[in-house]
Every structure is written in C-alpha cells, then in structure tokens.
Amino acid sequence: MSRFACYPPILAYHRVGEFKGDHVPTVSTRTFERHLTFLARGRYRVVGLEEVIASLARGQRPARRSVAITFDDGYAETHEVAWPLLKRFGFPATVFVAPAEVGWPGFATWQQVAAMARDGLVIGCHTMHHSYLPLVNANRLPEELVESKRVIEERIGRSVTLLSYPVGGFTPQIQSAVQQAGYAAACTTNRASPHPGIDPYALRRIKVTERDGNPMLFWAKVSGYYDLFRRLREPA
Numbered sequence: 001m002s003r004f005a006c007y008p009p010i011l012a013y014h015r016v017g018e019f020k021g022d023h024v025p026t027v028s029t030r031t032f033e034r035h036l037t038f039l040a041r042g043r044y045r046v047v048g049l050e051e052v053i054a055s056l057a058r059g060q061r062p063a064r065r066s067v068a069i070t071f072d073d074g075y076a077e078t079h080e081v082a083w084p085l086l087k088r089f090g091f092p093a094t095v096f097v098a099p100a101e102v103g104w105p106g107f108a109t110w111q112q113v114a115a116m117a118r119d120g121l122v123i124g125c126h127t128m129h130h131s132y133l134p135l136v137n138a139n140r141l142p143e144e145l146v147e148s149k150r151v152i153e154e155r156i157g158r159s160v161t162l163l164s165y166p167v168g169g170f171t172p173q174i175q176s177a178v179q180q181a182g183y184a185a186a187c188t189t190n191r192a193s194p195h196p197g198i199d200p201y202a203l204r205r206i207k208v209t210e211r212d213g214n215p216m217l218f219w220a221k222v223s224g225y226y227d228l229f230r231r232l233r234e235p236a
C-alpha cells in the first residue's frame with residue numbers, strides 16, 4: 001500500500017483548552033485556533049466523517065486536501081472551547097461520547113451534547129463505559145456497543161452510526177459486533193488494520209497534540225505525509 005491513505009487524514013483531538021496535569025492529550029486553545037486557521041488559509045476541505053465514509057462506500061477517491069476532525073471522550077471543553085471555534089470557521093466535526101461519562105466532572109452534560117448535535121456536530125459512540133473492548137467479556141459487548149448507541153440516540157434525537165474504539169482497541173470479533181450493532185464505521189488510533197486495503201471498521205486517525213503547535217508538524221499530519229514523517233522519526 002502506498003504511504004498515502006486512500007481516505008483523508010482523520011484528526012483525533014481529545015481535550016482542547018487548559019492542560020490539567022493528567023494523562024489526557026490536550027491541545028491549548030491557541031494551538032487549536034492556529035490549526036483551524038491553518039486549514040482555512042491553506043484551503044483545506046474540512047469534511048464530515050460521514051462524508052468520508054460515504055465516498056469510501058462509493059469507491060470514490062477523496063477530494064484533494066480533504067481532512068476530517070474528530071474529538072474523543074466529550075470533555076466539557078469540547079463544548080466550551082472547541083465547538084465555538086469550529087462554528088466560527090464553519091468546520092464540521094464528530095464528537096465521540098461514552099454515556100457513562102457524560103455529565104461527570106470535566107465532561108460535557110447531555111444538554112451540551114444535545115446542543116452540539118442540534119447545531120450540526122455529529123455525535124458518535126465511544127462505548128458505554130470507555131472500555132478497552134479487547135478485554136471486555138463477550139456477554140457485555142451488547143451494553144458497550146448496542147445499549148450505548150441507543151442511549152445516545154434517545155438523548156440527542158438523532159441516529160448514531162459512528163464508533164470510536166477507546167484507546168484504539170479492537171479485534172476482528174469486535175469489528176463484527178460493531179457492524180452487527182448497526183454502525184457504518186469505526187475509528188481507531190494510528191494502529192493499522194490487519195486487513196489489506198481500507199477497513200471501514202478500523203479507520204486510522206492521527207492523534208493531534210500540543211507539539212503540533214509546530215506548523216510543520218501539523219502540516220505533515222494534514223497532508224498525508226504523516227506516515228513518512230513517523231518513519232523518519234522512528235526508524236524501524
């Protein structure tokens with residue numbers, strides 16, 4: 001396979017705003033704003049993840065300079081900081097929430113999640129309990145994949161068709177369960193799918209961190225040179 005993925009780079013943000021000294025990958029508000037400015041000035045086409053999946057299903061190549069934006073975990077800052085900035089730039093995005101975490105300190109509330117959905121952000125599922133799925137007992141998978149989806153749909157009044165694997169963890173059995181649960185696609189981290197070609201149930205994403213305040217690094221990530229860049233930094 002060529003070093004260029006056959007779908008646009010999918011950026012994975014976690015928290016945007018103030019670093020709280022925890023393990024959560026955090027991008028400062030200033031850096032996030034710079035990223036959006038970079039995409040706008042560079043005439044990147046920021047597309048929704050559903051659009052990426054629809055064109056994959058049709059076997060179409062993505063338009064040049066396309067890029068998709070996603071957020072994991074549904075932090076309070078996704079609503080308070082990232083959403084207003086995305087709105088200002090008119091960029092679509094997908095936010096993956098875990099129902100068991102919604103409303104806890106540091107996380108967006110259901111009201112906030114529903115408000116983002118009404119405003120055009122796409123809400124996806126991040127399992128019920130933010131579980132590392134390869135370690136979840138098979139009899140608990142329906143709760144993590146089916147019940148979680150139903151709860152989010154009920155809260156936001158929209159269908160949920162996208163999933164993000166917590167910590168990128170999946171197996172072929174989990175992928176089948178995700179498909180059976182009615183999801184159209186699922187995102188992982190930068191782990192490659194074991195299957196050759198494009199696997200809609202293991203869409204690779206590019207984690208964005210504060211280090212990407214460096215414009216060259218961010219450029220590498222949104223331009224499809226990221227894999228090459230990784231090879232140069234981490235020679236085999």
Ligand SMILES: [Zn+2]
Pocket residue numbers: 072073126130166167
């Ligand atoms: Zn997560």
